[in-house]
Amino acid sequence: MTRKILLQFPKEKVNQPLVYDLVKKYDLIINIFRAKIDPDDNGFAVVDLSGTGKNIEDGINYAKSLGIIVNEKMTGLNWDSERCVSCGTCLPHCPTDALYVENPKTMKINFDDEKCIECLSCIDHCPFGACSSIFKE
Amino acid sequence: MKTYAEINEKIKSGRAVVMNAEEIISYVEQKGLDAAAEEVDVVTTATFGPMCSSGCFLNFGHSAPKIRISEAWLDDVLVYSGIAAVDAYLGATQLRHNDPANMYYPGEFRFGGGHVIEKLIRGEKVQLFALSYGTDDYPCRELRTYITIDDLNQAIMVNPRNCYQNYNVAINTSDKSIYTYLGHLKPNMENLTYCSAGQLSPLLNDPFYETIGVGTSVWLAGAHGHVHAEGTQHSGVCTRTDNGVPSEGAGTLGLTGDMKKMNPEFVRGISLKGYGVSLALGIGIPIPVLNRDILKRTTVKDSEIFAPVIDYSHEYPQATGKFLTKVNYADLKKSEIEINGKKVKVGSLSSYSKALKIADILKEEIISGKFLLSEPYRKLTADVPFKKMKIAGN
Numbered sequence: 001m002t003r004k005i006l007l008q009f010p011k012e013k014v015n016q017p018l019v020y021d022l023v024k025k026y027d028l029i030i031n032i033f034r035a036k037i038d039p040d041d042n043g044f045a046v047v048d049l050s051g052t053g054k055n056i057e058d059g060i061n062y063a064k065s066l067g068i069i070v071n072e073k074m075t076g077l078n079w080d081s082e083r084c085v086s087c088g089t090c091l092p093h094c095p096t097d098a099l100y101v102e103n104p105k106t107m108k109i110n111f112d113d114e115k116c117i118e119c120l121s122c123i124d125h126c127p128f129g130a131c132s133s134i135f136k137e
Numbered sequence: 138m139k140t141y142a143e144i145n146e147k148i149k150s151g152r153a154v155v156m157n158a159e160e161i162i163s164y165v166e167q168k169g170l171d172a173a174a175e176e177v178d179v180v181t182t183a184t185f186g187p188m189c190s191s192g193c194f195l196n197f198g199h200s201a202p203k204i205r206i207s208e209a210w211l212d213d214v215l216v217y218s219g220i221a222a223v224d225a226y227l228g229a230t231q232l233r234h235n236d237p238a239n240m241y242y243p244g245e246f247r248f249g250g251g252h253v254i255e256k257l258i259r260g261e262k263v264q265l266f267a268l269s270y271g272t273d274d275y276p277c278r279e280l281r282t283y284i285t286i287d288d289l290n291q292a293i294m295v296n297p298r299n300c301y302q303n304y305n306v307a308i309n310t311s312d313k314s315i316y317t318y319l320g321h322l323k324p325n326m327e328n329l330t331y332c333s334a335g336q337l338s339p340l341l342n343d344p345f346y347e348t349i350g351v352g353t354s355v356w357l358a359g360a361h362g363h364v365h366a367e368g369t370q371h372s373g374v375c376t377r378t379d380n381g382v383p384s385e386g387a388g389t390l391g392l393t394g395d396m397k398k399m400n401p402e403f404v405r406g407i408s409l410k411g412y413g414v415s416l417a418l419g420i421g422i423p424i425p426v427l428n429r430d431i432l433k434r435t436t437v438k439d440s441e442i443f444a445p446v447i448d449y450s451h452e453y454p455q456a457t458g459k460f461l462t463k464v465n466y467a468d469l470k471k472s473e474i475e476i477n478g479k480k481v482k483v484g485s486l487s488s489y490s491k492a493l494k495i496a497d498i499l500k501e502e503i504i505s506g507k508f509l510l511s512e513p514y515r516k517l518t519a520d521v522p523f524k525k526m527k528i529a530g531n
Contacts, residue, residue, distance in 0.1 A: 085185065085405065085417065086490035089320050091472065092328035092482035107470065107489035125321055127187070127407035127486070128417070 002050040008069035009043040016066050026059035027051055044134045076134040077118050079111035083130035093121045141512040144178045144425050148506055155179045155503045157496035158337045158435055165436045174429040179503055182342045183421040183495035184334040186487035187407055190298035191416045192228040193396055196290040199223055205275035209267040211253045227253060229416035243316040243411025251416030252406030257286045259401045292396035298368035300420055302340035302387040303444055306331045311450035316411020320484060322449055328482040334492040335439045335466035339422040340388045342435045344381045348424050350513025355392055356421035356499045358403040362394020373519035384443040384463055419491055421499035425510050439466035446476060
């Protein structure tokens with residue numbers, strides 16, 4: 001079987017020889033579609049893992065044990081709840097209401113990554129730099 | 138009837154009854170105005186949003202040999218140094234040197250004065266580059282170093298205009314996108330932007346400047362500051378609804394406070410695509426309940442506060458003074474609003490959620506005796522109108 005996942009490498013984890021270990025220890029075939037690995041920055045890799053179900057599962061758990069974030073939803077958009085001030089500038093620009101008013105009484109904003117289609121419009125419009133994408137510089 | 142001194146006595150002894158400007162609405166509805174005026178001492182108001190007319194005076198201390206700075210940059214953002222040797226004023230909307238601005242329209246405006254102010258308050262290192270022509274007593278002509286806010290002798294925020302009493306709602310009736318200080322406005326009235334904390338906003342709760350005046354203590358991004366003057370463009374002469382609340386810009390406040398005591402959560406550099414950089418600030422102002430009329434005015438609610446919807450593709454830039462309609466903040470807080478028969482998506486640049494947080498922090502500080510009220514020593518002007526610029530020859 002084959003599973004497509006997004007691996008996100010925090011800056012300090014970029015040095016891990018993950019692909020080698022997944023091939024050698026878990027007998028997985030790895031197909032990299034898109035990746036950015038930079039020793040000075042957070043990195044990512046969109047990959048297909050092919051092998052037995054158990055090996056894929058074990059390989060994913062191994063990656064997680066190294067501190068690598070395994071993002072199976074494949075969304076690269078990051079909403080920083082600390083940077084967000086809940087002003088609401090993004091609201092008319094988010095086409096799927098992934099950014100939405102969580103509580104109309106306090107006007108507090110939240111982000112639903114299930115609804116996000118990664119149009120990146122929020123990145124262009126947020127005055128506070130609260131939205132970023134691993135796919136966009 | 139209460140006096141400032143009586144309220145401060147209650148605050149000092151931990152007996153003051155304090156509510157925020159949202160809570161007070163339902164409280165007065167339940168208790169009645171007279172009983173509530175007896176019981177409640179202070180109503181806290183607040184706002185959080187972009188306030189372009191903000192900045193700070195900085196004193197760097199003297200280098201050896203000394204420099205009489207004539208030009209200087211902090212993280213490549215120009216500061217005004219036409220004052221004493223190592224003093225400078227850093228303004229919120231100053232753009233970083235070499236930023237392409239709107240050369241590649243709409244520009245991103247990633248970094249400027251507001252961002253440097255935020256970095257300083259976060260305690261981060263900032264690069265100072267300074268030039269001079271050199272004098273006998275100040276021979277140094279160039280220096281480059283790194284500073285943090287702790288290295289500065291003073292970092293005093295002095296904002297010529299904050300806390301606009303009310304504000305325009307911006308819309309675009311043209312057939313192409315426009316980029317404004319109220320954000321990206323899509324063509325044919327697809328969206329609009331408002332910018333006020335409405336029922337929580339300081340001057341909307343004191344529409345006739347009965348308690349907020351020169352000398353009033355304010356909570357400025359965590360520091361205890363004060364009102365130093367009417368803000369620039371202050372105009373008590375304005376259109377008002379029957380409850381006395383201005384239905385256009387109107388009053389403003391000049392505020393000052395010690396930047397070393399500020400909390401970076403409430404001081405944020407901002408980038409407005411196609412427009413420029415600025416600073417968003419959080420401000421809280423207590424209103425003493427001196428009598429029932431003052432209390433009554435703090436019970437104003439969003440549905441009773443109206444703002445003009447102005448076309449920023451034509452009427453605003455051409456200063457025609459025309460508006461499409463007036464809408465209230467209760468309707469603006471919904472995700473869509475009807476303007477001239479069309480459903481329009483609503484955005485906001487002011488954060489009600491942060492304003493509410495500030496009103497509650499200020500409330501706690503007053504209840505715990507950490508924040509005392511001060512009686513203004515002069516009222517804000519109520520009868521001086523706002524003048525337009527005259528262009529000679531026109």
